[in-house]
Amino acid sequence: LPAPGTVEFKNVTFGYPGAEAPVLSDISFTAKPGQTTAIIGSTGAGKTTLLNLIPRLYDATEGEILIGGLPLRELGRETISQNISSVPQRPYLFSGTIASNLRFGAQEAEEEDLWEALRIAQADGFVAEREGQLESKISQGGTNVSGGQRQRLCIARALAAKPKTYLFDDSFSALDVSTDAKLRAALVEPTKDAAVIIVAQRVSTITEADQILVLDHGEIVARGTHEELLESSETYQEIVTS
Numbered sequence: 309l310p311a312p313g314t315v316e317f318k319n320v321t322f323g324y325p326g327a328e329a330p331v332l333s334d335i336s337f338t339a340k341p342g343q344t345t346a347i348i349g350s351t352g353a354g355k356t357t358l359l360n361l362i363p364r365l366y367d368a369t370e371g372e373i374l375i376g377g378l379p380l381r382e383l384g385r386e387t388i389s390q391n392i393s394s395v396p397q398r399p400y401l402f403s404g405t406i407a408s409n410l411r412f413g414a415q416e417a418e419e420e421d422l423w424e425a426l427r428i429a430q431a432d433g434f435v436a437e438r439e440g441q442l443e444s445k446i447s448q449g450g451t452n453v454s455g456g457q458r459q460r461l462c463i464a465r466a467l468a469a470k471p472k473t474y475l476f477d478d479s480f481s482a483l484d485v486s487t488d489a490k491l492r493a494a495l496v497e498p499t500k501d502a503a504v505i506i507v508a509q510r511v512s513t514i515t516e517a518d519q520i521l522v523l524d525h526g527e528i529v530a531r532g533t534h535e536e537l538l539e540s541s542e543t544y545q546e547i548v549t550s
C-alpha cells in the first residue's frame with residue numbers, strides 16, 4: 309500500500325446535487341507524504357470543491373479517491389478526522405475558549421502542545437497578550453478576533469491534531485507578507501512527513517511546491533514544478549503575470 313496520508317484521485321468527476329454541469333472533470337493526481345502539492349487556478353475553477361471531497365464533505369460522482377491506498381468511502385468519519393486536517397477558506401471558530409478551539413481534533417493535547425502549535429502558526433504572541441490566554445473566550449464564529457488571527461488559530465488547530473494529511477485552502481491570504489513567510493518557514497519541520505495540499509491565490513507562495521496542479525473550469529490543464537510550468541503552460545504564465 310502507498311504510505312499513510314497519501315491522497316490519490318483517480319478520474320474523479322463531481323457535480324453539485326441538482327446542478328447541470330460537473331464542477332470537476334476527470335481529476336487524477338497523487339499527493340505524497342513529504343511533498344507539497346499546490347493547486348492554483350482562477351476563482352470558480354473548483355479548488356475548494358476539490359479539497360472538500362477529501363474529508364468527504366461531498367462524495368465524488370464518478371471515479372475514486374484513495375487515502376493511503378484505501379478507498380475513502382470505506383474509511384469511517386473518525387479515521388478521516390484523525391488523519392486529515394483541513395484549514396478551510398473561511399476559517400471558523402466555535403464559541404468557547406482558545407484551548408477548546410485548538411483541541412477540536414486533539415482532545416488529548418497538553419497545554420504545551422497547544423502553545424507549540426500556536427508558535428508555529430505565529431499566533432502565540434497575540435494569544436499571550438489576551439487576558440486568560442488559552443482560556444480566553446472566543447465568541448461564536450470568532451468575531452472577537454481579526455481575520456488574520458482567526459486564520460492562524462485555525463492553522464494552529466490543524467497542527468495540534470498532528471495529521472498525516474494537511475489541506476490548506478487559501479489559508480495564508482489574510483496574513484501580511486512577513487507573517488506569511490515566517491509561518492511557512494515554521495511549517496516545514498512539523499509537516500515534513502505529511503502530505504500537504506495547498507490551494508493558493510498567489511503564485512509567489514507556491515514556487516517551491518513539489519508539484520503544482522493548474523485547475524481551469526474544473527479540469528487539470530497543466531501540472532509540474534514552477535519552472536516546468538513557466539515553460540509549458542500558458543494558463544500558468546497568465547496567472548503568474550496577473
Ligand code: DGT
Nearest residue numbers: 324327331349350351352353354355356357358397
Ligand atoms: P475561489 O475560492 O473563489 O478561488 O474559487 P474555487 O476555485 O475554490 O471554486 P469553488 O470550488 O468554490 O467553486 C467551483 C464552482 O462550483 C463554481 O462554479 C461555484 C460552484 N459551487 C461552489 N460551491 C457550491 C455549492 O455549494 N453548491 C453549488 N450548486 N455550486 C457550488
Ligand code: MG
Nearest residue numbers: 355356357397
Ligand atoms: Mg475556493
